[in-house]
Amino acid sequence: MSYSGYWGKSLEFLKKNEIEVGTLIKVQADVKYSGIVMPRYEHSDDRHIVLKLKNGYNIGLEIEKISQIEIESRPPTKKETNLQPHADPKLPKILLISTGGTIASRIDYRTGGVTPALTAAELNASVPELSKIANIDTEVLFSEYSENLLPEHWTKIAEKLDSCSRSEYKGIIVAHGTDTMQYTAAALSFSLSGFPKPVALVGSQRSSDRPSSDAALNLISAARFLVKTDATGVFVVMHNSTSDDEIACHWGTRVRKNHTSKRNAFQTVGGMPAFIVKKENIEKNPSFNPLKKAYTPKINFNSKVLLMKYYPGLDPILVDNAISTGYKAIIFEGTGLGHVGKVMYDSIQHAKRKGLFVGMTSQCIDGMVRMTVYDSGRDLLSLGVIPLGNMVPETALVKAMWALANTKDVNEMEKVMTENVAQEISD
Amino acid sequence: MSYSGYWGKSLEFLKKNEIEVGTLIKVQADVKYSGIVMPRYEHSDDRHIVLKLKNGYNIGLEIEKISQIEIESRPPTKKETNLQPHADPKLPKILLISTGGTIASRIDYRTGGVTPALTAAELNASVPELSKIANIDTEVLFSEYSENLLPEHWTKIAEKLDSCSRSEYKGIIVAHGTDTMQYTAAALSFSLSGFPKPVALVGSQRSSDRPSSDAALNLISAARFLVKTDATGVFVVMHNSTSDDEIACHWGTRVRKNHTSKRNAFQTVGGMPAFIVKKENIEKNPSFNPLKKAYTPKINFNSKVLLMKYYPGLDPILVDNAISTGYKAIIFEGTGLGHVGKVMYDSIQHAKRKGLFVGMTSQCIDGMVRMTVYDSGRDLLSLGVIPLGNMVPETALVKAMWALANTKDVNEMEKVMTENVAQEISD
Numbered sequence: 118m119s120y121s122g123y124w125g126k127s128l129e130f131l132k133k134n135e136i137e138v139g140t141l142i143k144v145q146a147d148v149k150y151s152g153i154v155m156p157r158y159e160h161s162d163d164r165h166i167v168l169k170l171k172n173g174y175n176i177g178l179e180i181e182k183i184s185q186i187e188i189e190s191r192p193p194t195k196k197e198t199n200l201q202p203h204a205d206p207k208l209p210k211i212l213l214i215s216t217g218g219t220i221a222s223r224i225d226y227r228t229g230g231v232t233p234a235l236t237a238a239e240l241n242a243s244v245p246e247l248s249k250i251a252n253i254d255t256e257v258l259f260s261e262y263s264e265n266l267l268p269e270h271w272t273k274i275a276e277k278l279d280s281c282s283r284s285e286y287k288g289i290i291v292a293h294g295t296d297t298m299q300y301t302a303a304a305l306s307f308s309l310s311g312f313p314k315p316v317a318l319v320g321s322q323r324s325s326d327r328p329s330s331d332a333a334l335n336l337i338s339a340a341r342f343l344v345k346t347d348a349t350g351v352f353v354v355m356h357n358s359t360s361d362d363e364i365a366c367h368w369g370t371r372v373r374k375n376h377t378s379k380r381n382a383f384q385t386v387g388g389m390p391a392f393i394v395k396k397e398n399i400e401k402n403p404s405f406n407p408l409k410k411a412y413t414p415k416i417n418f419n420s421k422v423l424l425m426k427y428y429p430g431l432d433p434i435l436v437d438n439a440i441s442t443g444y445k446a447i448i449f450e451g452t453g454l455g456h457v458g459k460v461m462y463d464s465i466q467h468a469k470r471k472g473l474f475v476g477m478t479s480q481c482i483d484g485m486v487r488m489t490v491y492d493s494g495r496d497l498l499s500l501g502v503i504p505l506g507n508m509v510p511e512t513a514l515v516k517a518m519w520a521l522a523n524t525k526d527v528n529e530m531e532k533v534m535t536e537n538v539a540q541e542i543s544d
Numbered sequence: 545m546s547y548s549g550y551w552g553k554s555l556e557f558l559k560k561n562e563i564e565v566g567t568l569i570k571v572q573a574d575v576k577y578s579g580i581v582m583p584r585y586e587h588s589d590d591r592h593i594v595l596k597l598k599n600g601y602n603i604g605l606e607i608e609k610i611s612q613i614e615i616e617s618r619p620p621t622k623k624e625t626n627l628q629p630h631a632d633p634k635l636p637k638i639l640l641i642s643t644g645g646t647i648a649s650r651i652d653y654r655t656g657g658v659t660p661a662l663t664a665a666e667l668n669a670s671v672p673e674l675s676k677i678a679n680i681d682t683e684v685l686f687s688e689y690s691e692n693l694l695p696e697h698w699t700k701i702a703e704k705l706d707s708c709s710r711s712e713y714k715g716i717i718v719a720h721g722t723d724t725m726q727y728t729a730a731a732l733s734f735s736l737s738g739f740p741k742p743v744a745l746v747g748s749q750r751s752s753d754r755p756s757s758d759a760a761l762n763l764i765s766a767a768r769f770l771v772k773t774d775a776t777g778v779f780v781v782m783h784n785s786t787s788d789d790e791i792a793c794h795w796g797t798r799v800r801k802n803h804t805s806k807r808n809a810f811q812t813v814g815g816m817p818a819f820i821v822k823k824e825n826i827e828k829n830p831s832f833n834p835l836k837k838a839y840t841p842k843i844n845f846n847s848k849v850l851l852m853k854y855y856p857g858l859d860p861i862l863v864d865n866a867i868s869t870g871y872k873a874i875i876f877e878g879t880g881l882g883h884v885g886k887v888m889y890d891s892i893q894h895a896k897r898k899g900l901f902v903g904m905t906s907q908c909i910d911g912m913v914r915m916t917v918y919d920s921g922r923d924l925l926s927l928g929v930i931p932l933g934n935m936v937p938e939t940a941l942v943k944a945m946w947a948l949a950n951t952k953d954v955n956e957m958e959k960v961m962t963e964n965v966a967q968e969i970s971d
Binding site: 157162167174175176177262263264265266267268270271294295296297300301374375376377378379382418420422423424426427428429430431432434435438439442451452453454455456457458459460479480481482483484485486487489490491492493495499507511514518 | 584589594601602603604689690691692693694695697698721722723724727728801802803804805806809845847849850851853854855856857858859861862865866869878879880881882883884885886887906907908909910911912913914916917918919920922926934938941945
């Protein structure tokens, strides 16, 4: 019997009613509901049970308000059906690493559980087209929604990829939640600079039990891209439009999630995606001209980097506090061409005296930082603030965490931060 | 003689060579330069002088590297030429308030100074089309690049506008730097909710001494909009394309500067602009349906609001420090549909125990926050985090500063923050 994530009163309630996770029940609360009992996360309260309704939405029901309960069907007993297709020796091999997120939950959603369990058998059973593109091995690295991934998870993913750098795999898919996918993509781009194979981070904006799920097509397109391309490096592969006609492959350091829910939420900032997958064709962006680099993995991150958006009324004490706390670098999201108000100058001076790296990006997100146009910018340059071109602020943050861990002093860090390591400065 | 902003060695250098601000000089440094000596800002160093070159760019020259200097022409003696056109009694009246920024500097740029001096005479002399649209009174409120404007400046602008609420002006133009224009637009929208006249914030992305300046057309279009529209409230009026064919009027709470340098940097988030000015026509967005509200000015801001973007590796101690420092509200820029990692939960609980308001927006910028879809969101709801719909994060910050100053407790603040006060939730 599984009661994953339930405790206290809600656990007692389930046990008393002989209901485990995965059971389809009908309950009377404010109105009648019918749905599958879902597992919960460790921080959840003990007053609710969560049902996945037939329309795909989850609702939390307060157990005290449930007046009647009826079991419609028990979860299926787990049989290890052998759905693994016979490998076709003519096809290339791909490794699919799962880290969690909506995409990894999709298969289990149908049985009522959200714990990712992305075995090759389950994957091929749900997306049969994949087995015609490549022979896919799978491995579950961890099972987290991506808002819970930390720099130490980036390290684990990078180490796993590094271990495959000389493998027989043509390319590697990393199934990942969309919430922080751009941060992981940047982290892998920097730490595995020059990686000799193509890597596709793939997620989905809607779980597969909704009619509009983008999971299968994103996976299929990523597999096609990895098999056909001669490009190497880290890409984010997601819908390019709200329909199913185009899938974009975004360069991992230039991509941003720019919508909370649309299937085409991911966009290349300040340009077009590196590749577009249209059914079986891969169209290359003519201006895509990647840096040629030797593979020199540096898989370390130091998270003592503050990302600070400047806004009217920002109290410089927040920066001073971060310095006292041991922060070693600050990335400003300045205004316009890369400015902050004069109220910040003393704190910036303080940071520089303490030996911190201070870099400037723009909260406009798109466009170059140019700090020589106005006095405000020139003042900041003279204080030692380093302009970071058109680096996406979140990418600059990740790069700074990486540079901080892999350089010996602030001078070397300044040099690394302004060099183009992985396409993060696009012109 | 004016040496505005110069001190120490650079002041000495100018005096010795009998050069004041506005003088056209030719100097030999690394190469030969010819340009007008520009004033400097108070925080500048004393080792450089700034020249505006003929191509419109400013450069800083280190005085120690100047080997030769030649005066080409002295600044024109200031004559108060009466350029004020005769008022045409058939035209409506507009008030133009200047707060600084590139747009307010443009006229003086031609004489070599950047201190805004936007008199009606100078304005009409430089943009003669204006006098055919309206009789324009002007007033200089202050002369700051907008990165230096603070909530106390918002108060001053709002008080000035409030004093005109029953005036004869058909509408009011606020000339403003583009860097923080969206923050000021939001601040005026909330503090002057229901204002009975249209207000247009106007800036320029390029100063008028560059061939591609957008200043004149933005001003002309704002004047046309104010004269013709029956809409009221606060708008940002800026180029809608890179050419001169369309000027957009963005609702003040839904607008964002999304490019560092393009003329059409400002965009309405998650929709189309409220109005488009095409030459003399004003096109209304059919879905523009403003709230009808009585005019109830509440001109107070409390800046003890923290805007915090969640990112992997964010140390919750930054939130704890802000709480200790006396912050009263937190606006998260969460990931995706409105999430933060579990590592933040304790700090959020701490904030709620201390009575802080904690609101959630998304760093995706576009799209609704929906915190009922995943466990992460539901956990945050149960901790007391308030979802803020599709409010632009910077708008949510300004609204929280305003709500904090105008409500008596966190419950009232939660109510105000989730009510649509000035179109900030467009759904």
